[in-house]
Amino acid sequence: MSDLLHFSEHTLQEVALVIMACVYTLRITWLLRFKAGKERQAPTGQFRTNRKKGILYSWGNIAMPWAMESTRTKKFFYVQFVIFHLGVVSAIGLSFIIPYAPQLLDSRIVSATLQLSIAAAFVVSLLRVYRRISDKYIRAISSPDDYFSLILLTVWFFFAMLSVPSRPEAGETILLIYFWLTAFFLIYVPFSKISHYLYYPFTRYYFGKTMGYRGVYPLEKQSPPGPVSMKG
Amino acid sequence: MENAVSSSTEERSHKAQKVLERMSKKLNRQMVGSLAACVHCGMCTDSCHYVLSNPDDPTYAPAYKADRIRKLFKRHFDWTGRVLPWWVGAKSIYTDEELEELKDIVFGKCTNCRRCSINCPMGVDFATFNRMARGLLVSVGVMPEGVAVVSKDQWEIGNQMGVLKEEYIDTLEWMSEELSDELNDPSAVIPIDKMDADIVYSINPREVKYDPRTIADAAKIFYLAGENWTMPSEGWDMTNFGLFSGDDDLGGAVALRLYEKVSELRGKKLVISECGHGYRSTKCEGPNWAAHTVPFEMESSVLTMLRYIKEGRIKVDKSKNKEPVTFHDSCNNARSCGLFEEPRELLKLVVEDFREMYPNRSENYCCTGGGGAMSMSEYTPRRLKSAKVKADQLSATGAKVVVTSCHNCVDGLTDLIRHYKLGMGVSQLVNLVANAIVVPEQVAVPEAVETEVPKEAVAEERALENYKILVVDDEPDILTFYSTLLEDNGAQVIQASDGDTALALARSEKPDLITLDLSMPGTDGGEVFESLRKDPELSNIRVCIITGKPELRRLIYDREVQEPEGFLDKPVDDETLLLNVRKILEVGDKPGE
Numbered sequence: 001m002s003d004l005l006h007f008s009e010h011t012l013q014e015v016a017l018v019i020m021a022c023v024y025t026l027r028i029t030w031l032l033r034f035k036a037g038k039e040r041q042a043p044t045g046q047f048r049t050n051r052k053k054g055i056l057y058s059w060g061n062i063a064m065p066w067a068m069e070s071t072r073t074k075k076f077f078y079v080q081f082v083i084f085h086l087g088v089v090s091a092i093g094l095s096f097i098i099p100y101a102p103q104l105l106d107s108r109i110v111s112a113t114l115q116l117s118i119a120a121a122f123v124v125s126l127l128r129v130y131r132r133i134s135d136k137y138i139r140a141i142s143s144p145d146d147y148f149s150l151i152l153l154t155v156w157f158f159f160a161m162l163s164v165p166s167r168p169e170a171g172e173t174i175l176l177i178y179f180w181l182t183a184f185f186l187i188y189v190p191f192s193k194i195s196h197y198l199y200y201p202f203t204r205y206y207f208g209k210t211m212g213y214r215g216v217y218p219l220e221k222q223s224p225p226g227p228v229s230m231k232g
Numbered sequence: 233m234e235n236a237v238s239s240s241t242e243e244r245s246h247k248a249q250k251v252l253e254r255m256s257k258k259l260n261r262q263m264v265g266s267l268a269a270c271v272h273c274g275m276c277t278d279s280c281h282y283v284l285s286n287p288d289d290p291t292y293a294p295a296y297k298a299d300r301i302r303k304l305f306k307r308h309f310d311w312t313g314r315v316l317p318w319w320v321g322a323k324s325i326y327t328d329e330e331l332e333e334l335k336d337i338v339f340g341k342c343t344n345c346r347r348c349s350i351n352c353p354m355g356v357d358f359a360t361f362n363r364m365a366r367g368l369l370v371s372v373g374v375m376p377e378g379v380a381v382v383s384k385d386q387w388e389i390g391n392q393m394g395v396l397k398e399e400y401i402d403t404l405e406w407m408s409e410e411l412s413d414e415l416n417d418p419s420a421v422i423p424i425d426k427m428d429a430d431i432v433y434s435i436n437p438r439e440v441k442y443d444p445r446t447i448a449d450a451a452k453i454f455y456l457a458g459e460n461w462t463m464p465s466e467g468w469d470m471t472n473f474g475l476f477s478g479d480d481d482l483g484g485a486v487a488l489r490l491y492e493k494v495s496e497l498r499g500k501k502l503v504i505s506e507c508g509h510g511y512r513s514t515k516c517e518g519p520n521w522a523a524h525t526v527p528f529e530m531e532s533s534v535l536t537m538l539r540y541i542k543e544g545r546i547k548v549d550k551s552k553n554k555e556p557v558t559f560h561d562s563c564n565n566a567r568s569c570g571l572f573e574e575p576r577e578l579l580k581l582v583v584e585d586f587r588e589m590y591p592n593r594s595e596n597y598c599c600t601g602g603g604g605a606m607s608m609s610e611y612t613p614r615r616l617k618s619a620k621v622k623a624d625q626l627s628a629t630g631a632k633v634v635v636t637s638c639h640n641c642v643d644g645l646t647d648l649i650r651h652y653k654l655g656m657g658v659s660q661l662v663n664l665v666a667n668a669i670v671v672p673e674q675v676a677v678p679e680a681v682e683t684e685v686p687k688e689a690v691a692e693e694r695a696l697e698n699y700k701i702l703v704v705d706d707e708p709d710i711l712t713f714y715s716t717l718l719e720d721n722g723a724q725v726i727q728a729s730d731g732d733t734a735l736a737l738a739r740s741e742k743p744d745l746i747t748l749d750l751s752m753p754g755t756d757g758g759e760v761f762e763s764l765r766k767d768p769e770l771s772n773i774r775v776c777i778i779t780g781k782p783e784l785r786r787l788i789y790d791r792e793v794q795e796p797e798g799f800l801d802k803p804v805d806d807e808t809l810l811l812n813v814r815k816i817l818e819v820g821d822k823p824g825e
Binding site for chain 2: 030031032034035036037038039040041042044045046049058061062068069070071073074077081135136137138139140141142143144145146148191192193196199200202203204206207208210211214215216219220
């Protein structure tokens, strides 16, 4: 392994992680500087629920595609969402496995799982690029950051997928590109829309708290489609 | 944050500058989270009725609309947008024209129904910051005319329809008499300002103006339940335009007026009549806007009626409501207050054939008249076009009547049902409960009177006999509709389709009542009204203004002449028109008596 690859796998990643952690800390501090709105009224709605249940339901929403009409009626899109985010986890995990636990990749199951998951995410990200360009609704709301973030991830998935075997002896170019992209990704994330996962716990916490207190969350199961007559 | 706003004030209008300055004071953590967290995934798009009815126009998408507000936030409060605005779509606002464009979005393309909020994977609550944006615009005077008029009425007169105290008390007394007559019981009355009542009943001014039947129906239920109840003579309006205008000061003042009146009467519980935004404002938001801890209980009249039946205080016979009905959940009740099971429970007790609408409860579509949309006549064509999805949803139920616990929804649904020719009626639970109620023996109407009902019905049909009414409107369909209805009820009707003809006919025919449209070619209704009032020979003719532009109310009430005897907003259904005409003419008393 060359000094450059060693630097890329270790020092570069560590510096990028520290920068990301610092910016994230600043982001959360900034958010917390805004006073949280409070509700002083008596609770309303269904007695079966409360603030705590609302918060838990809201947090768990991500894993309950049946909970929202938007995911319930777009199952393929939800599957894409799952694949895409599992791919992100795998590609980030890979950036730790290669420098700190390379022996894990000796397992065919581990390496195949990682590669398959990242490859699937790559395909999904291509679909997402296509959707962002072709869907007039999505195009209308997209900023340069939206396009760039998605393309960045697509390219990153591609090189992560190729990097899974982690064989520098067969050539270091792919690994170098992957680790430099990872470092850039880590530094860029807090400044971009990709930082949404930082806000997720907060937005869903407060929305769930409000909706739980008002008896809306957890949502009631919907009746089956079409009118249902309940005579008598 | 202040620096961020003030550092780029060059060429910015005074109003735009104020909007940005005030935004920093309005932002709280929930809003900032919602403004920062959107990933532009587009999952909210199909949740919006505006999008579903306007599939070719991406500017209706919730995320697109939210971004018109978000770009300001990013430009001035989020440091990524301050450093690289073009990269993240951040943009400031400079001119009054841009404020007008923002007004068109936040008032004209969103009813704050919150359906997109519950469909956002990130928990972005667009409705909350859309309301904030409305409030910012209102604070600098940028708002639809109707919003300005209604807000002014609520600030100055104490209710959002400008109902004067005398008019309100008259209506209560009228309904009290109707109740006594109906039950043949002089003690069946509406108690006003009774101290130490168990229930203080608050209503929507729409009930006084257009639908006093709901007051009588509620009174009948309270009376038969043996309730110790009262209605306040002041501070009775439980609606709150602050919810729609985003004006927290107005919201707090209106809510406080009601809370203080209940406390003054030492009422034990405030019961809120069926109104989605009124319920939400009074029960959920009011204590926050007013920073006031409410010392008494508050509940929707839906719960009150349900409890009476469950406790056996009133008995109902569902066979009296045979028509197939469906239920429309008001957004404010269902999505912001969790009130969706009790109305169904009650409905199933009082109707024979209930048909569920899909989607329903918290996922129901907006009536399309919410968020104050019914008072913004400039957006009416857009509102009705966007109601297509609701119309389809309603007609899929096969029901003949749609029931809703919200006056705003009643108006919105009535309008779209007429527009899409669905042939459905709209009702509220209070009407169905009152209709299904079994009057016990001790207060039962004597049989002899019951057998005379058909005669009374016949008499009611001819109730306007001997009255001459001049109907003035430039729309032929409306002219025909009003005229036919009034003639069917015995009135002698004369018609005018413009202001000059109306004045000429008023002079030659001396009608007992003129129903007067405001927007007409030539001499408009406002000028006709003033001419009538200033002419000593015509000044006593009773006038009922009927307009599709409620914001023109000011043009009438600001004139230094005696106010009209009635003021109705279009669309007007037959029942509302007849009730108001009878009320204005004090039917029962023949002309000249």
